[in-house]
Amino acid sequence: MTTKTLRQTLLDARAAKTSAFVPFVMAGDPDMTTSTGILLSLEKSGAAAIELGVPFSDPVADGVTVQQAAERALAAGATLAGVFDMLKQARAQGLAIPVCLFSYLNPIFYMGYDVFARTARDAGAQGALIVDLPPEAAADYLATMKAAGMETVFLCSPTTDPVRLALIDAASTGFVYYVSREGVTGAQTALPTALSEKLADLRAHLTAPLAVGFGISTPAHVAALTGKADAIVVGSALVKTIGEKAADAPAALAAQVKELLAAA
Amino acid sequence: MTALKSPLPNTLPDSAGFYGDFGGRFVPDTLMAPLAELEDAYNKAHADPAFWADYERLLDEFVGRETPLQPMHRLTAQLGGAKIYLKREDLAHTGAHKINNAIGQILLAQRMGKKRIIAETGAGQHGVATATAAAAFGLECIVYMGADDMARQEPNVYRMRLLGAEVVPVTSGSRTLKDAVSEAMRDWVSHVHDTYYLLGSALGPHPYPRMVRDFQSVIGREARAQILAAEGRLPDSIVACVGGGSNAIGIFSGFVDDAQVKLIGVEAGGTAIAKGQHAARFSGGSMGIFQGMKTIILQDTDGQAELTHSVSAGLDYTGVGPEHAYLQALGRAEYTYALDDDAVAALHRLARTEGIICALESAHAVAYAIKTAPALSKDHLMIVNLSGRGDKDIGILRSYEENKKS
Numbered sequence: 001m002t003t004k005t006l007r008q009t010l011l012d013a014r015a016a017k018t019s020a021f022v023p024f025v026m027a028g029d030p031d032m033t034t035s036t037g038i039l040l041s042l043e044k045s046g047a048a049a050i051e052l053g054v055p056f057s058d059p060v061a062d063g064v065t066v067q068q069a070a071e072r073a074l075a076a077g078a079t080l081a082g083v084f085d086m087l088k089q090a091r092a093q094g095l096a097i098p099v100c101l102f103s104y105l106n107p108i109f110y111m112g113y114d115v116f117a118r119t120a121r122d123a124g125a126q127g128a129l130i131v132d133l134p135p136e137a138a139a140d141y142l143a144t145m146k147a148a149g150m151e152t153v154f155l156c157s158p159t160t161d162p163v164r165l166a167l168i169d170a171a172s173t174g175f176v177y178y179v180s181r182e183g184v185t186g187a188q189t190a191l192p193t194a195l196s197e198k199l200a201d202l203r204a205h206l207t208a209p210l211a212v213g214f215g216i217s218t219p220a221h222v223a224a225l226t227g228k229a230d231a232i233v234v235g236s237a238l239v240k241t242i243g244e245k246a247a248d249a250p251a252a253l254a255a256q257v258k259e260l261l262a263a264a
Numbered sequence: 265m266t267a268l269k270s271p272l273p274n275t276l277p278d279s280a281g282f283y284g285d286f287g288g289r290f291v292p293d294t295l296m297a298p299l300a301e302l303e304d305a306y307n308k309a310h311a312d313p314a315f316w317a318d319y320e321r322l323l324d325e326f327v328g329r330e331t332p333l334q335p336m337h338r339l340t341a342q343l344g345g346a347k348i349y350l351k352r353e354d355l356a357h358t359g360a361h362k363i364n365n366a367i368g369q370i371l372l373a374q375r376m377g378k379k380r381i382i383a384e385t386g387a388g389q390h391g392v393a394t395a396t397a398a399a400a401f402g403l404e405c406i407v408y409m410g411a412d413d414m415a416r417q418e419p420n421v422y423r424m425r426l427l428g429a430e431v432v433p434v435t436s437g438s439r440t441l442k443d444a445v446s447e448a449m450r451d452w453v454s455h456v457h458d459t460y461y462l463l464g465s466a467l468g469p470h471p472y473p474r475m476v477r478d479f480q481s482v483i484g485r486e487a488r489a490q491i492l493a494a495e496g497r498l499p500d501s502i503v504a505c506v507g508g509g510s511n512a513i514g515i516f517s518g519f520v521d522d523a524q525v526k527l528i529g530v531e532a533g534g535t536a537i538a539k540g541q542h543a544a545r546f547s548g549g550s551m552g553i554f555q556g557m558k559t560i561i562l563q564d565t566d567g568q569a570e571l572t573h574s575v576s577a578g579l580d581y582t583g584v585g586p587e588h589a590y591l592q593a594l595g596r597a598e599y600t601y602a603l604d605d606d607a608v609a610a611l612h613r614l615a616r617t618e619g620i621i622c623a624l625e626s627a628h629a630v631a632y633a634i635k636t637a638p639a640l641s642k643d644h645l646m647i648v649n650l651s652g653r654g655d656k657d658i659g660i661l662r663s664y665e666e667n668k669k670s
Binding site: 056057058059060061062063064067068071074079080081105106107108109110111131132133134136137154155156157158159160161164168179182183184 | 555
């Protein structure tokens with residue numbers, strides 16, 4: 001079967017007046033074999049797409065939970081090429097939902113944009129989000145991704161001004177990812193106030209579909225945001241489980257995702 | 265070599281923060297607005313004579329500038345070649361050049377109305393300078409420092425706490441300077457409205473490399489006037505150690521337009537130029553994007569930052585400041601390295617010959633002078649930027665020697 005694009009996945013959720021559930025996990029955490037199992041388990045549990053983290057040594061946008069996941073993955077020997085192999089493996093085992101790679105720029109810059117875009121596509125990724133590549137500096141990257149038929153995703157945040165928001169929107173062929181708070185990734189107890197209003201305002205200004213993430217960690221958070229954005233990203237809460245359960249993570253995540261989606 | 269068309273101080277970087285291919289602003293979206301706000305505030309301050317008048321008054325009254333340019337008579341005689349001068353930044357308040365930048369940026373923070381100052385530090389000299397400036401302006405100060413660096417530069421940790429700063433150990437990654445920079449960025453992202461990130465070297469996203477260079481350019485201006493007064497001519501070479509590269513870019517900026525003056529940066533060669541054993545980015549590094557800038561970094565074949573090593577915490581860093589990468593690519597400056605052993609030996613020799621205990625960082629530049637001066641003619645004038653004093657390194661030196669014996 002053909003995998004949908006990221007963009008179509010979010011547009012379908014919008015048409016159904018719901019939100020695509022998009023878990024974030026770190027590739028290679030705790031190891032590549034378990035990672036394959038995690039991706040398949042997430043799909044079975046109700047994920048509409050997956051954000052697949054590429055481990056990096058110096059993740060400035062991430063809180064301690066995701067940092068530690070990257071350290072575990074790197075310690076277990078993860079590389080960008082290894083991430084592609086793992087994804088290919090997951091596709092061979094039946095993974096059908098779209099995958100967006102979530103990476104820092106340097107591993108991709110080092111590999112070369114062209115090799116990255118083609119290899120990622122051939123491994124079964126639909127698109128990529130490069131955390132520390134703002135659209136202002138992304139001309140070459142955008143052209144290369146487009147030529148390879150890969151979707152692009154960019155971040156916007158509470159401090160993004162309207163001029164930059166338009167730039168981000170234009171550069172995002174997959175979707176725009178709204179960072180819900182001023183801070184790094186990580187679970188939190190309460191969502192920012194007026195988040196629903198902010199999402200409504202963003203939707204009114206964006207042409208690309210909209211995902212929301214950073215700090216979304218409980219069933220109540222997911223329920224509160226369902227229908228307010230086209231996708232909801234949950235990361236650290238799941239990554240924490242992987243850190244605790246290691247090889248048993250696929251089963252533990254299945255239970256956790258069902259719980260997260262129960263109230264939605 | 266043809267003369268450069270004044271790349272310093274104001275024609276570069278370009279409006280996007282690039283020095284040729286290097287520099288720029290590669291950060292998560294959450295930092296784009298704060299960096300734009302900072303750039304705007306700095307541009308306004310830069311154009312305001314009152315800002316520079318305040319800065320120069322503080323350099324005079326508080327920092328104790330100008331610092332001397334001192335001829336090294338005994339060392340020069342011993343080496344029998346080039347005439348060596350030291351630019352004595354170790355005599356600035358707090359014992360290193362770092363205070364020049366801390367004072368400039370704290371004035372900017374004050375203009376921006378920021379009440380909370382954060383900083384990263386490697387050897388602790390920038391942390392001490394920031395804690396000092398924050399104390400003098402009555403501002404809250406939090407310093408991020410790698411846990412390993414805290415252990416090896418303990419006296420500076422205590423000094424920062426004496427000055428009222430909170431020192432936060434960073435236990436992620438390699439527990440050194442790069443991890444402290446990452447942690448400070450994370451703090452800033454989380455507290456952008458009330459917090460000023462006082463970055464300590466000529467690195468990171470635009471506009472930091474430019475601001476730090478501008479605030480350190482006082483070293484080069486003074487040294488230029490001092491050598492002209494003392495010798496009636498320009499020097500033949502300028503030597504400075506390069507971690508991120510702030511003391512070096514500061515002194516280079518005074519001479520970069522004088523094509524006949526050789527500019528030499530000395531990186532940390534560690535125990536050997538081999539994977540994980542050094543921090544000499546120009547000897548084994550390659551182009552990468554790291555902590556907000558495009559520059560030469562030490563990385564593995566998967567684009568991960570490679571572990572670095574140096575006996576001096578202040579030079580133990582993955583990437584070089586982008587303007588140095590630019591000067592190297594242009595061929596305007598050249599970069600070499602000194603090994604740990606040579607830096608430690610240079611520190612001892614300077615102490616016994618001239619009565620100056622310098623910082624281990626600065627000892628790398630001194631080591632280069634000791635190595636090259638004998639082969640140079642007696643009319644070769646060499647200025648070594650002595651970026652800091654060595655009190656903080658007493659503990660390291662002691663254990664270094666004990667390890668050598670065992």
